[in-house]
Amino acid sequence: MGVTDVVTPVRLEDLVAALAAATPQTRLLAGGTDLVRSIRTPGSEPDTIIDLTGLAEFAYVRLDGGTLRVGATTTFTALQWDPLVREHALCLGLAAAQVGSVQIRNAGTIGGNIANASPCADGATALTALGAEVTTIDGAGTARTRPLGEILLGPSRTSLAHDEAITEFSFPALGPEHRSAFAKIGSRTAVSVARLSAALVVRFDAAAGTLDDVRVSLGAVGGAAFRASRLEESLTRLPADEATAQLFAEGCVAAVQESIPGRYSLPYKQHAAVGLAYDAWNMLALSPPCEPAWA
Amino acid sequence: MTEDLQYVGGSYPVHDVAQKVTGELVYGSDFSLPGMLHAKLILSTVPHGMVKRIDASRAEALPGVVKVFSHENSPMDRFCRARIHPGQDLAEHDETLFSERVRFVGDRVAAVVATSRAAAEAAAALVEVEYEELPALLTVDEALASTDVLVHSTGNVAYESEIDKGERPDLGGAVIVSSSTSTPRVHHAALEPHVCIAQGHSTGGMTVWTTSQGVYAARTVIAELLDMEYHRVRVIKVPMGGSFGGKTEYIIEPVCAFLAHATRRPVKLLLDREECMIATMVRPATWTTIRTACTPEGVLLDFEAATTLDSGAYASSTPDYSIHMCKKVTKLYRVPHYQHQSRAVLTNTPVGGACRGWGAPEMAAATEIHMDRVAAALRLDPVELRLKNMVEPFDTDLVTGLPLGDARVRECLERGAVAFDWAARRARPAGRGRLRRGVGVAAGAHKNGMFGAFPEASNMSLKMNEDGTFELNASLHEVGCGIVTTMKVIVAEVLGVHPDRIAAGEADTATTPFDYGTYGSRVTYVVGECARVTAEKVKARLLEAAAELLKEPVVHLFTRDGAVHVKNDAERAVAYRDIARLSEMRHVPSIAASTTYYAVSNPASYSVQFAEVEVDCATGLVAVNDFLAVADVGRAINRGMVEAQYQGAVQMGIGYALYEHLDVDEQGRSGIDGFKNYHIVNAPDMPDIQVLLVEHEGDDGPFGAKSVGEIATVPTAGAVVNAVNNALGTELSDLPLVPERIIAALHAPEEVPACSSC
Amino acid sequence: MQLLLTVNGMQYEVEARPTARLLDVLRDQLGLIGTKEGCGEGECGACTVLVDGRAVNSCVMLAVQARGKDVLTVEGLAQDGELDVLQQKFVEYGAVQCGYCTPGMLMSAKALLMANPVPSEQDIRIALAGNLCRCTGYSAIVAAVKAASGHDATPAMVLPGEAEELAAEVSTDPETLAIVQEVVEAAEAELIQGTPPAPEAFPSPGAPAMPPGAPTAPADPEEGE
């Protein structure tokens, strides 16, 4: 049993110092909902735990011009109830509200959700649709900002260096003409890891009655959440009606099929994608609630 | 007498509720002793193989590690985890403390004993085990086909039986319907993990604190295995967080007792959730085919069934379990001819054994899914079909020859159908959209103890204290279903004194009299009747004493509100506490009695349940929206607890129908290893369960009471599956109805997949 | 490492492994065994405690994360021997069976009522979604939480407690008492002289072997389980 050291930085400088001393066996600790279990496996004890609990300044949601900034240690509970998130990133709030249980949402953070890099991470699906960028800091004190897609490489794999911590997520705030939604299929109504998740962002041109700036991301299919760009293009400038809902659903099915060809879970997920798509669509409240047409 | 019940039929919390809500109750997992050591198991990582080498040197070098035990340095005598008493039939001694030949992923290979749990865990990770793998038989089909690879040398079929009763009538013109149903291997999921504490004494004796369902059985297994005289082994039942049958068999108790014996120290063996799931026991998976013949009007003429059960790697109680699956249908339906073949098959998978209902939920699922097929074939309403075939009160069970007693299953069905508004709901269209509704009904039967097999009996004594309170001395095993309270209420009713004036403790082989324990649906019916009889004796003594004191003949006296009263003289009464206080020397020593009560019958308990579901055809998720459970309980001793038991049992049955399964992959490993992927139903998915009690007094239990805890979960899965089939027009019969299976049935019925997690 | 924790209003200084979970410190070091471990992976809620008023799973939280915060466990609910209203309602509504989930349920419910004093049934079920119970089917638990929040739609399940019932218990009237006293004195005088009491003495405990007349059943050797 190696003896683990715990450092609890309270200011950014302390964090940088701690990161400077980090080794590949060093672990950052945010809410602990993923980390605590993993370090309990004998043989996986970290040499040092950098406990982010002390960094109060990392937990925030701020509107900065047209950009919404979310601090890395913001909990899901905070996101779920945050008025700025509701107004400018509803899909993120909806995703946060569906993470785990109250207990998990109270402790779990958005930074941990991304850094943990589970293909089922609900936060990743929402942030992908929002076009989020990730700001990090490293042991040299260098801050870097890069697209979320560059961080998430696959299941449990990120491009984060061992001396690098996420400090912030930022993305263009959605405006009043935007609508967004998040839907998830688990195996229970509540407290269930996603078997499929989707976030949908559209801008609704009320005058024309059509959609643009369409963004669709899918989670829990393949290694990490991804944007279904072909689908996004195909929906652009279509009316917000039932026919479009159906195209959206079909596009989701195609995206699922392309992303996990031949996988054991495909037969189920390709069908479930239809339900998921309609759930997300109906949440936009742009057309009367509709459902798939069954033969 | 029933119109005048004062305490029976009320609602009471579990006896230790105050300690439970404050957190002060010391459960087995909370228990500790000075100088206590902690044990951690090392489990096989291969499904079948020989342990070639165990290197414990690195583990034993860790500070705090006392010793590592394995087949190399431990007795290799075999034991049967399901042995209840020394002379038991069908007790296969096929297991050792630690295996040299491992038979499933999860088989015990070794145990580390250390001064702290952390040290034991760290050391366990350092024990190196090398296996020589053998071909593994992971399914019953593989096991049945294999002639060279055997799980045990006695062959892969652990037990086979056939029941053939009655006469097959002429089947000319009969409607023949066939079905096959499978039920999954599931985890009991008691919230407290398995735990045992044992202390070896330097005198050679030992004390064991167990969270099991039978201390005498635990003592049998431990004493026989360690070759100790019974009186040197004291087994004490301590508070436990649920069992559901998962703690009726003695799996970790012998191991912990051995470790304590070998180290002469107190040792605690506490499993984690994954260990509970794979290394203790599971409800066995079953496959049942049924073929019935009935008249075009729907009267059953013939019932033939065949069941295969997956025993897992050790026979445990599965032979008996498989026999019992043959004894359920004829408790429920009248059939002129009943034939049932069953077999329990050994495989290299987790060990099967006792689970709430003991074969009844499995068989009820198969039977009730089948009955809906028959109803469909005949275009009969499912309720109507069942009414044409159900047993009547005081019928005889064709298979066991035992009287069924005051069997009120028809009344359950009839009253339930009205309360649930069955006809109207059934007539409502399922809908053609994304969400489809359906309703389903299922019935089930279970038993009341073990009468019919061996002298089913219980034993206890009751005395009045010097202040007029009472103490019941009995081997009670509270698993959370309120047994202690039940006994108190029964005694209270007889004595006419509030239940809180009666103390009752739990089992301890050193101080409480023999009793088998809490299983077999025997406690209320047999142990409860023993309590009633014992209390009657004490009451007789009380009345005699009071007669002398009041100078009145006994026939002029009655008991109520903690006093002996004189009939027709409202003024004259003497309180028990005064009898005690004033006649401490004269009467108190003799106001006591003990009883050995032998059961005289084993009637059936029944439940009929109605489910309404809504199926999301897009995602395959099923919501149970409404549920009614009707219970033939005879008499509710503790009404609130009967309802609560039903609510919990239905929750378990819904999980059985829709979510729960513990499959192994091609490597014999369970991909499902925690509550993360083994989903039990949580609060948002549970409807409020309505419970309707059918009460009467035609049987031999206390005040007419019959068993509740097991029967309550028997018909649930069948009702839910039938409701889903009603909603979708499908014939699903492989449990659980996970979304994949529902989606496949809707889109590609020919390729319904096996279960898997995300 | 040295940790300073505030638990149930008390300050504790404990020496713990840096990777010790909050759960381990509460149970093993502070002896607060009311907080249970059912899974160790954040799924069952048996280990739920409140940290700064919010429900968390103490099995997926290191003790160091609770430094400087207020931890409330089930042991801290009752005040001066007076049960919290939630505890009372759990008793009255039969919300407790094996009780292993109960402390966690109580803490989740407590956090809910602190944030939302009049929750809807749906709010309650969502708040308790992370607390598994295998015994109750949740109905009684949900009813208890509702009752604690002032809803009184469903009547309490459990009969009035000991105090009220026992108050109804009959006491002996003075006249009878006097007669009884006389009889006893006379009888006990005899006893002291060595005259044995009339009724048979307390039969010895310990079960006899199967008495010859004990009922036997139709032979069916397989019925047992």
Ligand SMILES: Cc1cc2nc3c(=O)[nH]c(=O)nc-3n(C[C@H](O)[C@H](O)[C@H](O)COP(=O)(O)OP(=O)(O)OC[C@H]3O[C@@H](n4cnc5c(N)ncnc54)[C@H](O)[C@@H]3O)c2cc1C
């Ligand atoms: C019962 C249960 C249910 C769950 N349900 C869901 C669910 O429905 N949806 C879902 O998406 N997730 C779910 N999770 C997973 C988990 O709660 C989330 O992934 C959570 O967001 C992790 O955050 P945390 O703050 O707890 O991270 P931690 O556990 O503290 O850390 C997780 C990982 O991220 C690293 N890390 C943390 N913060 C940073 C940072 N700022 N910079 C760099 N690296 C960092 C850590 O080193 C660690 O490797 C569930 C977990 C549990 C136990």
Ligand code: FES
């Ligand atoms: S023990 Fe913490 S959630 Fe189960």
Ligand code: FES
């Ligand atoms: S009362 Fe047993 S788990 Fe809830």
